[in-house]
Amino acid sequence: MTTTAALPDDTRDDGVLLVLGTGDQTFSSYCLAAASMRSPLVLVSDAEPTWQQPYLRDHEVAEVGDLEDLRWAVARLAGRHEIKGVVTWDEHALVAASHIATDLAVPGQSSATATACRNKAASRAVWSSECVPSARSIRVTSLVTATTAARRIGLPVVLKPASHTGGIGVVKVDHFDELPAAFTYASARAKGQGQEGSGILVEEYLDGPEIAVECVTSHGITTAVAVTRTELGAGPHFQAVGHVVTAGDPLLAEVAPIAEAALDALGVNCGISHVEMRLTTTGPKLIEVNARLGGDLVGHLVRLATGIDLAAAAVDIALGREPDLTPTRAAAAGIRLLYPATSGTVRTAQPRPELGTPDWLERLVWEIRPGQQTLLSPQGDPGTARLGHLVVTGDDVAQVQEHLAHAEGLLDIAVDPQLATG
Incomplete structure (x- = not known):
């Protein structure tokens, strides 16, 4: 069942951008904020908007994964606004967004391309036929x-x-x-x-460091703008524990052609992509393509390090504009994802007073509070295990790593191994 935001019948505007889903506030609010600076926004999401409301002109509530329900919701919004573009950074809304873009005759991926990006088996088959290196x-x-x-x-x-x-x-x-x-x-x-x-x-199994290439595709031409270097936790579950982005990373020249070939083979003609790969002894090999902004605040790290705003670029492309990819910063930024040593009930999660508020500490966010439970793999997953995250900046990767280690060392975290019951 679809619910509708209240809006006077005679209220119209010069055009809006349709957002499908928004994801978690902690990791997605920067995307919505950037989008709202580029265009009036209307939203279709699975639940009534809460934190999203200040950014929106209008909204509908519908099941984004149900294409028929979604189309009815979009039709109602289109009756009140001129929709000039569609954007999403929600992995599970990518294929739906492609169908809606086609319905509205606005820029977007074909549904075949969006499906191939979502389906790793299909991606692998395409890359194998095109001789693009992957597992x-x-x-x-x-x-x-x-x-x-x-x-x-x-x-x-x-x-x-x-x-x-x-x-x-x-x-x-x-x-x-x-x-x-x-x-x-x-x-x-x-x-x-x-x-x-x-x-x-x-x-x-691809042995070697994991990285991602942040790509912007406009009118079928892809520009690789940054490399994200990922730190993984101990096996066997490959849990990301941090990422670092550095302006002018020399690795970009080596991996950009592979990322561009991967996207071209899949038919990606517009939007932002997060292309993951491993640096093996026989060269870079693809893990997967995410046809959206990277998670874990990667787009935010790119902006802090280079000045390039990938969230704004996604909006411009969706509206048929040329994105501005001019670097305005030459720095580095990193995120540390905070996990406990064991599953259990969080007893303490706080910074020590001596951490203070240094200029390089961009944010410290607790996602699980004392009294709540954390559940590591294999019983849980990153969403049930992560305690929080911190973001730092620096002049280069060495300084970012120093800041990350310093900040993490000044956090008091204690978890009682016995999980609460009842």
Whole structure:
């Protein structure tokens, strides 16, 4: 059932940007704020807007994953406003956004491209046919076929749901006796992938540092603007614990052509993309393409380090404008995602007084408060485990790492291992 925001019947404007979904306030509010500076906004989301309300001209509540329900909601908004573009930074709304953009005849991806970006099995097939370097991968639906695939590829392998992101359901397998538990783990988290993909992928393990290339595509031409270097926690779940972006990263020249080839092969013709890869001993190889702004405040880090506003660029592209990709800063920025050593009930989560408020500490946000529970993998996932995050700036990557270590060392975190019950 769709609900509608109150708006006088005679209230119209010169055109609005339609936003589909917004995600979590902690990690998405900067996107909505940047978008509101570029255009009046209307929103369709699964729930009545709360923190989003100050940024909006109008809204509808509808199930974004239900294309029929979504189309009715968009039609109601189109009756009150001239919709000039569609944008989303919500992974699960990418395919819906492509359909709505086609309906409205505004810039957007084709539904085939959006689906291929969401479905890692489809992406791998395209890259293999186009000779774009990526991990060998086989889609499976049972433990028997997973075992066969692992034998064909060779250990170690990685199991993951075909259409999830953010490390959900990802697990490394070093020995065949680990496969049953790993398949159960990945399968349990394969639910809710959406209609774009199903099943589990068994993939070649890519050894080496993980990075992402932040790309902007306008009128079919892709510009790689930054490299995000990712720090991963201990195996086997590949949980990201931090990212650093540095202006003028020399690695960009090496990895940009691969990212651009990956997007071109998938047919990406507009928008922002977060292209993940590993730097292996035989060269960079693709992990996946996220046809949206990177999570974990990556777009915010890019702006802090380079001055390039990817959220604003996404809006300009959606409205048919040329984005401004001129760097205005030459610095570095990083985020540390704070996880406890054990699952349990949070007893303490606070900074020590000596941390103070240095200029380089851009933010410290607690996502779980004392008395609440944190649940690590394999029982939980990043969304249930993370205590909070901090963002710092610096002149270069070394200074950012120094600031991250200094700030994290001045946090008092204590978790009682026994989970609360009842």
